[in-house]
Amino acid sequence: MKKLFCLLLIGGTIVAFTSCKKTCSCDVYAAGIVTVSYPAYELPKEVRKCSDLNTIVDVPTVGKTGWECK
Numbered sequence: 001m002k003k004l005f006c007l008l009l010i011g012g013t014i015v016a017f018t019s020c021k022k023t024c025s026c027d028v029y030a031a032g033i034v035t036v037s038y039p040a041y042e043l044p045k046e047v048r049k050c051s052d053l054n055t056i057v058d059v060p061t062v063g064k065t066g067w068e069c070k
Contacts, residue, residue, distance in 0.1 A: 032063020
């Protein structure tokens, strides 16, 4: 009975931690200037890491443009 209880406890803990909503801190750049900041941007379900959202392009003479998430 103790083994079953331990297995259920471990399984419940795993489910509890994997079902949390994941958030990132994201900045939107235009011409090298941060135009918008999202301190708690919620990740879409299909995205696993914050860095997967990055779309930064460094344009010479203009600067960074796009999303940068951490």
